[in-house]
Amino acid sequence: MTELTNTSRLLLGMLHLMGEKTGYEIKAMVDDSTEFFWPASYGRIYPELRRLEEEGLVRGRDEPQGGRPRKLYALTDAGREAFERWLASSSELSFELRDEGLLKFFFADALPLNKAIETLESMRLRHERMAARLRELEPFVRETELRFPLLTLESGIAMHAFYAERCAQLARELGESPERP
Amino acid sequence: MTELTNTSRLLLGMLHLMGEKTGYEIKAMVDDSTEFFWPASYGRIYPELRRLEEEGLVRGRDEPQGGRPRKLYALTDAGREAFERWLASSSELSFELRDEGLLKFFFADALPLNKAIETLESMRLRHERMAARLRELEPFVRETELRFPLLTLESGIAMHAFYAERCAQLARELGESPERP
């Protein structure tokens, strides 16, 4: 019983949530929901679906639409079981952050103060933009009447809003006390 | 003039900040400062230092200590320039998050409510632990008398504390209103 990989947990979850889907449809769902904390590219999705099929966790079914080839994937019983086992398990939850803004800010002693404040301003804008994008998604998620995707989205909005506000506050403080303590 | 890679920005920055260092020392510094928003492993640091030397951005100098081989690296003028150019540039700031806790939470409609609350509790603990670890670092960063590393650290603490509090609040709300709206 091998561990589920990064992308496979997402794929199984999406199929669990939405039933039979193509790789293309899964990608669209991801881009409108988990992308901000769990992205996935076509270059991972298609190979991973095949691999999952080989492992017997999903089953693919050709269903061309007109002359256009399509392959619908669905969970197998084993796939459903593996997903639910992961979901209910209490193993360590991985958490990875890579934030170029913070990296620049970390090194900003090497920068004139106004440049450091500019970096904060870019960071603030970035998070404002992310929060705004998530807010746009909200009505659509609300329509699905799923409780947890909505709560997740709201957490994302809150997180980015918090981050943006923190950048604004730091910029103010730096602007007011330009002297080194 | 090729773009600096992910790890190279970190390495150049550390050498800029601290002067001549070995790969080993850089790794230790990273683990005590940028790790929570910009990690790096030995498996990246050593090859990357070599590559940077080939590119002329750092210069390595063998300085064995006793019979133990050591290689101290320092910025070259070109390296300093490349680093400062990146630092002052206003290109898009990359931001990547991968949060397994949020992924589980997103799918938690498939889970009994108490299990969903357990997931939140693991997430809360995780962030409490991260905040606690960063708080331990604070006195040491304070000693360096560098302004921005300290502000960065405090941002990290604030972020994880916020995240933890959010998890606690969600858990309370879910516990109080177990019915679907």
Next chain:
DNA sequence: GAAGGCATGTAAATCGTTACATGATTTA
């Protein structure tokens, strides 16, 4: 003399993005 820290590095495996290629269908 053993354990732990200092120090360097490689190999294998994974992971992931990006860019490219292809072609059908739908809509303006």
Next chain:
DNA sequence: TAAATCATGTAACGATTTACATGCCTTC
């Protein structure tokens, strides 16, 4: 008929972790 969208996929490249291997020095 052109553009957008649906749909699948591969190739190349780069990033990254993990595990392994080696050996010295210091401290208990």
